[in-house]
Amino acid sequence: MATDRRVKYTKKVLGEALIKFLNEKPIARITVKEICEEADINRATFYAHYTDQFDQLKKIEAEFIEGINSFLVSYLLTSPQTEIGVVVGIFEYVKQNKQLCRALLGRNGDIEFQEDLIRVISGCVLSEWQGRLNVDRRIAEYMMYILATGCIGVGTLWLEDDCSMAPEQLATLVVQLANNGIAPFLIDKQKQL
Amino acid sequence: MATDRRVKYTKKVLGEALIKFLNEKPIARITVKEICEEADINRATFYAHYTDQFDQLKKIEAEFIEGINSFLVSYLLTSPQTEIGVVVGIFEYVKQNKQLCRALLGRNGDIEFQEDLIRVISGCVLSEWQGRLNVDRRIAEYMMYILATGCIGVGTLWLEDDCSMAPEQLATLVVQLANNGIAPFLIDKQKQL
DNA sequence: AAAAATATTCAACACCATGTCAAAAAATCA
DNA sequence: TGATTTTTTGACATGGTGTTGAATATTTTT
Numbered sequence: 425m426a427t428d429r430r431v432k433y434t435k436k437v438l439g440e441a442l443i444k445f446l447n448e449k450p451i452a453r454i455t456v457k458e459i460c461e462e463a464d465i466n467r468a469t470f471y472a473h474y475t476d477q478f479d480q481l482k483k484i485e486a487e488f489i490e491g492i493n494s495f496l497v498s499y500l501l502t503s504p505q506t507e508i509g510v511v512v513g514i515f516e517y518v519k520q521n522k523q524l525c526r527a528l529l530g531r532n533g534d535i536e537f538q539e540d541l542i543r544v545i546s547g548c549v550l551s552e553w554q555g556r557l558n559v560d561r562r563i564a565e566y567m568m569y570i571l572a573t574g575c576i577g578v579g580t581l582w583l584e585d586d587c588s589m590a591p592e593q594l595a596t597l598v599v600q601l602a603n604n605g606i607a608p609f610l611i612d613k614q615k616q617l
Numbered sequence: 618m619a620t621d622r623r624v625k626y627t628k629k630v631l632g633e634a635l636i637k638f639l640n641e642k643p644i645a646r647i648t649v650k651e652i653c654e655e656a657d658i659n660r661a662t663f664y665a666h667y668t669d670q671f672d673q674l675k676k677i678e679a680e681f682i683e684g685i686n687s688f689l690v691s692y693l694l695t696s697p698q699t700e701i702g703v704v705v706g707i708f709e710y711v712k713q714n715k716q717l718c719r720a721l722l723g724r725n726g727d728i729e730f731q732e733d734l735i736r737v738i739s740g741c742v743l744s745e746w747q748g749r750l751n752v753d754r755r756i757a758e759y760m761m762y763i764l765a766t767g768c769i770g771v772g773t774l775w776l777e778d779d780c781s782m783a784p785e786q787l788a789t790l791v792v793q794l795a796n797n798g799i800a801p802f803l804i805d806k807q808k809q810l
Numbered sequence: 811a812a813a814a815a816t817a818t819t820c821a822a823c824a825c826c827a828t829g830t831c832a833a834a835a836a837a838t839c840a
Numbered sequence: 841t842g843a844t845t846t847t848t849t850g851a852c853a854t855g856g857t858g859t860t861g862a863a864t865a866t867t868t869t870t
Contacts, residue, residue, distance in 0.1 A: 430837065430846055452645030452671065457827060466848050471829065478645065533728050542770075558804045563790065566782075567802070569774045570767035570794055577735075577766020578759050589759075597756065601763055605798040609760070611751045623817050623866065650856060659819050664858065 435473060437463040439484055442477065446527035451481055451534070485528060485537045489544060492517050496548040508592075508599045510549050511575075515591035518579055522587060529580045542572045571602050628666060630656040632677055635670065639720040644674055644727070678721060678730045682737060685710050689741040701785075701792045703742050704768075708784035711772055715780060722773045735765045764795050 441462035445454045454477050460467045474480040492514070499513050518525050528537050550568045557564045575598055582594055600608070634655035638647045647670050653660045667673040685707070692706050711718050721730050743761045750757045768791055775787055793801070 428838070428845070434847080450645070450671075452643070455827060456829090467828090468830085468849080469847055472846080476828090478643075529728075531729055531732070535726050535728060535731075536724055538728075539724070553799065556804050557799065557802050559802055562782075566771050566774065566787070566790060567794060567799060570771045570791065571799075573770020573773075574763035574767030577770070578763045580766075581759065581762045589755075594759070597759060598763065601760060601798065603798045604800050605794065605796045606746065606750065606760060606764075607797050609750050609752050611749050621817070621867065627818080648856060649858090660857090661820080661859085662818055665817080669857090 434465055434469060438465055438470060438480065442480055443524060443527045446532050450532040451477060481534065485534065488521065488524060489540050493544050500548065508595050511595040511599055512591050515579065515594055519587045519591060522583065526583045529583060538576060541576055545572045545575060627658055627662060631658055631663060631673065635673055636717060636720045639725050643725040644670060674727065678727065678733065681714065681717060681721065682733050686737050693741065701788050704788040704792055705784050708772065708787055712780045712784060715776065719776045722776060731769055734769055738765045738768060
């Protein structure tokens with residue numbers, strides 16, 4: 425299949441070039457010409473694989489989504505399912521793809537990619553919760569959306585911090601906040617008196 | 618000052634044209650040429666006001682941020698500050714600028730704009746909470762980020778629903794979830810036994 | 811209402827990334 | 841090695857870009 429070493433190499437260096445530029449400027453400012461110059465690949469070759477830089481970005485995004493999805497599926501099948509375990513897994517997967525994720529989620533990232541991620545997280549992680557909620561289906565969807573976007577948002581901040589915090593710690597924070605909100609963290613616990 | 622009626626009209630129709638296209642495709646796919654044709658404004662006139670379509674978008678975004686910021690500041694100065702009141706105010710302001718917000722936050726929106734919004738919300742609404750949290754400053758920042766991005770995320774979903782839910786209802790949901798998480802909404806409340 | 815100031819229009823220009831092509835060269839696979 | 845596939849090369853027309861100066865139109869000022 426698509427295992428020709430030349431094709432593999434071409435896509436690899438073109439992808440690296442795009443990611444590099446995405447850390448500097450939005451996709452709209454990036455030209456096919458400069459991607460090819462950076463990667464030292466002929467422009468005609470680029471067009472043999474992608475229609476333009478947006479197409480290239482979409483395909484890289486799709487590859488990542490596919491990757492994290494299969495990771496989650498295999499995780500859910502094998503491991504004992506602690507509530508926090510999956511969240512840790514997600515953050516670890518993100519950390520392993522730090523540079524790519526920073527480009528896709530950061531300042532010059534793509535909102536459609538965010539939405540794809542929300543879909544994956546909702547599908548694999550949050551969907552189970554949804555059935556246990558004693559609220560309207562629509563309200564439950566809104567609540568899941570808040571949690572999913574909050575999760576992605578803090579993940580992005582974490583990436584900008586170069587993933588300095590441990591994935592377990594971040595996952596713990598997220599799960600606690602999702603379960604009980606900020607109340608347990610407040611200073612004035614009048615109940616203690 | 619900048620009150621010449623011609624300038625005002627030009628910027629207005631150019632802005633409307635850009636927003637219209639943003640509901641159809643990403644800014645990168647939008648050309649200065651088509652913005653001007655849609656607005657029936659000469660291309661040279663466009664360049665008298667903006668360097669390109671990105672510059673135009675940034676200026677429209679900045680205008681909105683400025684608007685919501687002054688709205689929040691005046692709100693915090695005049696009204697009795699109920700915890701939920703400010704959140705209602707934000708959602709109402711968003712609803713009043715539905716079409717614009719949908720373009721700026723939707724599928725073809727801009728992540729930098731999201732970040733600007735996070736900054737405003739954090740600054741005006743969440744900063745007070747932060748001091749009351751019994752956690753590290755860094756952890757508190759992460760928590761605020763989760764709440765802010767969750768808030769924006771659900772706001773975007775709400776916009777796509779054409780703001781069908783009342784702002785008060787949505788604000789209530791957000792505040793409850795932020796304060797106590799999903800626990801109070803769960804079906805199996807074993808504590809009741 | 812006329813004059814002065816300012817904004818917009820118009821036409822034309824060079825520039826450059828784009829997307830495509832056919833033929834040659836290079837690398838891979840069997 | 842020989843056949844196949846990919847990449848390179850150079851060339852081409854196309855179209856949006858950004859700028860310019862003069863003409864025209866509109867607003868503001870006196």
